[in-house]
Amino acid sequence: MNSIPKQKKQISLSQYIIEEQLKIPHASGEFSALLNHLVYAAKIVAREVRKAGLLHDILGSTSDTNVQGETQMKLDQYADGAFNNSLKICGHLCVLASEEHEEIIQIPNGYAMGKYTMSIDPLDGSSNIDTNVSIGTIFSIHQRLDANSKEPGTEKDLLQRGSKQRCGGYIIYGSSTMLVFTTGKFVTGFTLDPSLGEFLLSHENMVMPETGNIYSTNEGNSSYWSDEVKNYIHHIKSIESGKKPKTARYIGSLVADFHRNLLKGGIFLYPNDTKSSKYPNGKLRLLYEAAPMAFIAEQAGGMAVTVKGERILDLEPKSLHERTTLVIGSKREVEEFLTFIQKK
Ligand code: AHM
Numbered sequence: 001m002n003s004i005p006k007q008k009k010q011i012s013l014s015q016y017i018i019e020e021q022l023k024i025p026h027a028s029g030e031f032s033a034l035l036n037h038l039v040y041a042a043k044i045v046a047r048e049v050r051k052a053g054l055l056h057d058i059l060g061s062t063s064d065t066n067v068q069g070e071t072q073m074k075l076d077q078y079a080d081g082a083f084n085n086s087l088k089i090c091g092h093l094c095v096l097a098s099e100e101h102e103e104i105i106q107i108p109n110g111y112a113m114g115k116y117t118m119s120i121d122p123l124d125g126s127s128n129i130d131t132n133v134s135i136g137t138i139f140s141i142h143q144r145l146d147a148n149s150k151e152p153g154t155e156k157d158l159l160q161r162g163s164k165q166r167c168g169g170y171i172i173y174g175s176s177t178m179l180v181f182t183t184g185k186f187v188t189g190f191t192l193d194p195s196l197g198e199f200l201l202s203h204e205n206m207v208m209p210e211t212g213n214i215y216s217t218n219e220g221n222s223s224y225w226s227d228e229v230k231n232y233i234h235h236i237k238s239i240e241s242g243k244k245p246k247t248a249r250y251i252g253s254l255v256a257d258f259h260r261n262l263l264k265g266g267i268f269l270y271p272n273d274t275k276s277s278k279y280p281n282g283k284l285r286l287l288y289e290a291a292p293m294a295f296i297a298e299q300a301g302g303m304a305v306t307v308k309g310e311r312i313l314d315l316e317p318k319s320l321h322e323r324t325t326l327v328i329g330s331k332r333e334v335e336e337f338l339t340f341i342q343k344k
């Protein structure tokens with residue numbers, strides 16, 4: 001008689017959160033509840049991303065209103081709405097920041113004020129939306145400056161350095177939907193099982209390979225780069241050093257480019273334009289793009305710095321949408337980059 005194959009034990013995100021919470025004495029459960037609200041919105045966004053090509057009103061970058069005067073939905077605006085609607089009334093946040101909003105987002109009157117802040121890029125890589133290429137959501141959670149305050153949160157509560165994050169993570173809407181996050185201990189990945197509608201533990205204690213053969217950057221911008229950056233890129237492509245040239249992989253979606261490098265090893269660079277005024281400080285946003293990715297990279301054994309070599313997690317944002325340069329990836333690859341900028 002054939003024996004019944006043993007079923008692999010599957011741990012859902014909810015179970016995982018409860019078990020992790022039990023390890024922390026006196027945990028209030030507030031953080032776990034916040035994560036659940038975030039994940040609920042992520043599932044809604046994942047559902048819409050999966051059928052984006054079927055919904056004519058959700059693709060494209062047309063004007064805000066259609067001929068009937070109705071607001072035309074774009075996927076990034078939709079995602080922003082989904083996360084905001086779920087998060088601002090969840091009772092665990094005191095203020096939010098989103099890439100889609102110039103100003104801070106306040107908790108509506110009548111709703112409980114929590115001790116956390118959230119900064120979010122609801123749908124990163126929006127230039128890829130219409131072409132079925134992987135996109136993502138990036139988020140960063142801090143504790144407010146005065147954890148006991150019941151007053152509305154302020155911009156100051158949001159503008160904290162990356163090293164003070166309580167959690168940093170992303171959701172990638174790729175061939176599968178994955179949630180990857182760290183609370184500062186290790187990096188964990190969960191994959192959405194569409195048949196269950198649940199994120200299941202799929203990647204425990206993720207470690208970024210110490211070296212990697214992939215480099216990801218928008219080389220079309222190379223004429224604008226500093227000589228140091230140009231020299232580094234020339235070096236990793238050359239055969240002069242006797243090494244094999246690195247392989248270029250660039251999706252143009254930070255979440256997808258980072259996720260691949262987290263698993264396979266490599267380096268991602270978004271330098272600043274030194275010869276044009278488009279991105280004099282780099283393109284990516286410190287608060288809700290670079291800092292959470294840097295938190296994950298470091299917890300996975302990697303590194304994240306600016307093109308000047310400053311540690312991303314040490315930077316204190318001065319404004320919500322401040323931009324930064326970003327060099328992130330495997331430890332030895334970033335260290336090699338640093339030798340190029342110190343060489344003058
Ligand atoms: P977005 O937040 O407007 O989507 O821009 C951020 C994205 C990142 O995902 C990606 O790394 C970068 O912009 C790509 O920029 P470029 O098209 O200039 O290479």
Ligand code: MG
Pocket residue numbers: 099121123124125289
């Ligand atoms: Mg973005």
